[in-house]
Amino acid sequence: MGFFLMSPTIAVMVLIIIVPLIIGLVMSFFNYNLLTLHRGIPFIGFSNYSKALGDENFWMAFWNTLWWTAANVAGQVALGLSIALLLNQPVKGVGIYKALILIPWAVPSAVAALSWMWLLHPEFGLVNDIAVRFGLVSEPVAWLGSPFTAQVWVVIARVWKEFPLSALIFHAALQTIPKDLYEAAEVDGAGVWKRFWNITIPYLKASIVVAITLITIWTFNSFNMIWVMTKGGPGGATEILATSIYKTAFQRYNFGFASSQSILMVIFLSVIIIFYLYKVEGKKID
Amino acid sequence: MxxxxxxxxxxxxxxxxxxxxxxxxxxxxxxxxxxxxxxxxxxxxxxxxxxxxxxxxxxNYLAAWRNMRLGTYFINSLYVSLMTTFVAIVLGCMGGYALARFRMKGEKAYVMFILVTRMFPAVVFLIPFFIMMRNLQLTDSFTGLIISYTVFSLPFSIWLLRGFFRNIPSELEEAARIDGCTRFKAFTRIILPLSAPGIAATAVFCFILAWNEFMFANTLIMSDSKRMLTVALVASISDFLVKWNELMAGGMITTIPVIIFYLFMQKYITGGLTEGSVKG
Structure with a gap:
């Protein structure tokens, strides 16, 4: 009975998940591109892989992805935790803020990216407006036009979009802390920091691990914000693995090479996924 | 205090x-x-x-709707998102129920598999999907897009629904079956009504997932008239003269349905967002 109910789902999952993954894996061993497509596609073994591993651009995208991920994790955890701590204060009427800070998460990432492009517009953007008004810059800056500022702003834009999730995770965890623990500590004369380090952090540890791993995985995989805002530019400064692979496949039509890179990307990622499965989910699936 | x-x-x-x-x-x-x-x-x-x-x-809203043809794209996005949701919920109910109620061989492996697929980069699926869809002549078609969205929404819905079904005591079903209900009847009469809010929440998540999607829609759909909303908006920034006011109006038109859903579903969002990633 159980199997009968499962079978359509399993069939669909095999067709749309397993089969594509196998096709992707197989393609990575072939010189599958626009030129070879009509003359027969030659098998080339691990050539795509060695080409990728010896490719300067691939490693640049790899390091960019690491920085992009690290900055996102730091930003999202810091902002999410601060907001969650504020929301958790025993104060009336904070519920409305909880609803409002979710809004960035609701904005489709393509729209979020567009609205950030408009905020950062080199001539009429609000960011330039504010920066000029406060005398931070003397004239409008093309923020997405130079490598460093572009790298910083794509991170800010994505942290803005994604932090509500970690705020929610932390808020949920904070609510499990018994309130009388704080009161007892306060009576014993423990200050705010002491209470934070000795009560809040130990209780949050598990969800911080969860948040960090999930944000790491999702940021590592992310594509939309950077693609819309910079397309990996300027000069590859914001090129991450996802955008680089996408370009190889759909702008240069080198599907075999792109597949090998995407398999490598999964291999890098699997380190984190395995950590996550063992540390977090493994315990819960009985 | x-x-x-x-x-x-x-x-x-x-x-x-x-x-x-x-x-x-x-x-x-x-x-x-x-x-x-x-x-x-x-x-x-x-x-x-x-x-x-x-x-x-x-x-600007009128201009976006008419001149940018957002009306057409809105309908496209709506259709694809609703169909994706429908497929994910029907299959998700079956799979989620089976995982919640039956002891099966390989269950743990299957659950792991569902989790892992949710963590794979989309571009890994996109390349083989593009090739598959082209061979099946499903590129530039809504059907192809719906099928590919199922990759992400189905594991998600199975996972969420499994949790919702598990929360309903199986004694309720057993009692109904003792009274002569078939398992299917017990499911439709007892489980479905009791888990309706959970199913609704799952449906909303699947809808939003499809509505917000960009990468697949940008790649698998070629003709202008079949574009999704998000893709159409992004495409308009390569115009010679970008009208940011109309574009922002278009952004609002794309975002408002999602926010409306949020307001209605707020209670479930916290759980749903973190379910399967935080809770077991």
Missing amino acids: YLSKKKRIRRTLLVHAALFILTFIILLPVLWMILTSLKPTAETLKFPSTILPDNPTIQ
Whole structure:
């Protein structure tokens, strides 16, 4: 009975998940591109892989992805935790803020990216407006036009979009802390920091691990914000693995090479996924 | 509480002030999108900007709907998202119920598999999907897009629904079956009504997932008339002259349905977002 109910789902999952993954894996061993497509596609073994591993651009995208991920994790955890701590204060009427800070998460990432492009517009953007008004810059800056500022702003834009999730995770965890623990500590004369380090952090540890791993995985995989805002530019400064692979496949039509890179990307990622499965989910699936 | 009243009031004020300022900064990009969408074009080309529109207008919304043909794209997105949701919910109910109620061989492996697929980069699926869809002549078709969205929404819905079904005591079903109900009847009469809010929440998540998607829609759909909303908006920034006020109006049109869903489903969002990633 159980199997009968499962079978359509399993069939669909095999067709749309397993089969594509196998096709992707197989393609990575072939010189599958626009030129070879009509003359027969030659098998080339691990050539795509060695080409990728010896490719300067691939490693640049790899390091960019690491920085992009690290900055996102730091930003999202810091902002999410601060907001969650504020929301958790025993104060009336904070519920409305909880609803409002979710809004960035609701904005489709393509729209979020567009609205950030408009905020950062080199001539009429609000960011330039504010920066000029406060005398931070003397004239409008093309923020997405130079490598460093572009790298910083794509991170800010994505942290803005994604932090509500970690705020929610932390808020949920904070609510499990018994309130009388704080009161007892306060009576014993423990200050705010002491209470934070000795009560809040130990209780949050598990969800911080969860948040960090999930944000790491999702940021590592992310594509939309950077693609819309910079397309990996300027000069590859914001090129991450996802955008680089996408370009190889759909702008240069080198599907075999792109597949090998995407398999490598999964291999890098699997380190984190395995950590996550063992540390977090493994315990819960009985 | 051992806090004096004065101290408590001070704390309340401080927390509210901090939250108000933070929330304001966080909402600024959205507020700016709204304000821009209400400005006539001339006002968007001013520097320093007029913060509030001098002559607010809803003309941009009409222009976006008609000139940018967002009406067509809205219908496209709606159709694809609804169909994806339908497929994910029907199959998800079956799979989720089976995983919640039956002991099966390889169950643990299957659950792991569902989890892992949710963590794979989309581009890994996109390349083989593009090739498969081209061979099946399903590129540039809504069907192809719906099938590929199922990759992400189905594991998600199975996972969520498994959790919802598990929360319903199986004694209820057993009682019904003793009274002569078939398992299917017990499912439709007892499980479905009891888990209706959970199913609705799952449906909303699947809908939003499809509605917000960009990468697959950008790659698998070629013809202009079949574009999804998100892709159409992004495509318009390569125009020679970008009308940011109309574009922001288009952004609002794309975002508003999602926010409406949010307001209705707020209670489930916290659980749903973190379910399967935090809770078991």
